Amino acid sequence: xxxxxxxxxxxxxxxxxxxxxxxxxxxxxxxxxxxxxxxxxxxxxxxxxxxxxxxxxxxxxxxxxxxxxxxxxxxxxxxxxxxxxxxxxxxxxxxxxxxxxxxxxxxxxxxxxxxxxxxxxxxxxxxxxxxxxxxxxxxxxxxxxxxxxxxxxxxxxxxxxxxxxxxxxxxxxxxxxxxxxxxxxxxxxxxxxxxxxxx
Numbered sequence: 050x051x052x053x054x055x056x057x058x059x060x061x062x063x064x065x066x067x068x069x070x071x072x073x074x075x076x077x078x079x080x081x082x083x084x085x086x087x088x089x090x091x092x093x094x095x096x097x098x099x100x101x102x103x104x105x106x107x108x109x110x111x112x113x114x115x116x117x118x119x120x121x122x123x124x125x126x127x128x129x130x131x132x133x134x135x136x137x138x139x140x141x142x143x144x145x146x147x148x149x150x151x152x153x154x155x156x157x158x159x160x161x162x163x164x165x166x167x168x169x170x171x172x173x174x175x176x177x178x179x180x181x182x183x184x185x186x187x188x189x190x191x192x193x194x195x196x197x198x199x200x201x202x203x204x205x206x207x208x209x210x211x212x213x214x215x216x217x218x219x220x221x222x223x224x225x226x227x228x229x230x231x232x233x234x235x236x237x238x239x240x241x242x243x244x245x246x247x248x
Contacts (some may be wrong), residue, residue: 050082051075052123053159055116074155074164077171081151082108082119085133088141088148096140104136123152123159147178
């Protein structure tokens with residue numbers, strides 16, 4: 050949840066408001082916090098960060114205290130580094146810069162209270178993050194299917210998984226089949242099963 054909504058107080062003192070109205074910036078900040086939680090809680094698929102307790106208070110606790118902590122992370126880069134960025138796990142290392150970029154973007158728009166175009170800028174930062182991950186200087190490359198230092202081997206390169214996901218989404222968008230067309234022969238079922246196995 051966003052800091053403003055937790056505190057019911059504007060993030061920036063430069064723009065006093067009588068009441069906080071839920072806006073796009075709050076949804077994007079909530080996404081930012083989910084990203085921070087993932088990047089500090091996990092060190093790869095099914096691998097929890099044993100040091101997560103050091104940052105846990107940023108996500109759980111008394112709403113007012115959590116809101117104040119989140120406000121500090123968004124507004125003060127040093128606090129962001131101490132409470133979040135320095136605890137990002139090795140697996141999510143390429144996202145450190147992205148976390149900082151997103152926080153700065155949120156900060157800028159909270160201060161100006163101009164949320165026009167924020168969604169597009171947020172997506173641009175995330176697109177750049179994908180490119181950063183592809184060009185990562187980590188000793189392994191999740192896009193190629195190499196083994197990580199933690200010993201996790203991706204079953205398939207992420208590019209291949211991404212391609213399969215797009216194909217699945219395409220299939221989900223196909224128009225539904227009328228009940229009268231649902232007579233499936235054994236041959237058709239075999240073809241569908243073969244197609245599923247290729248994915």
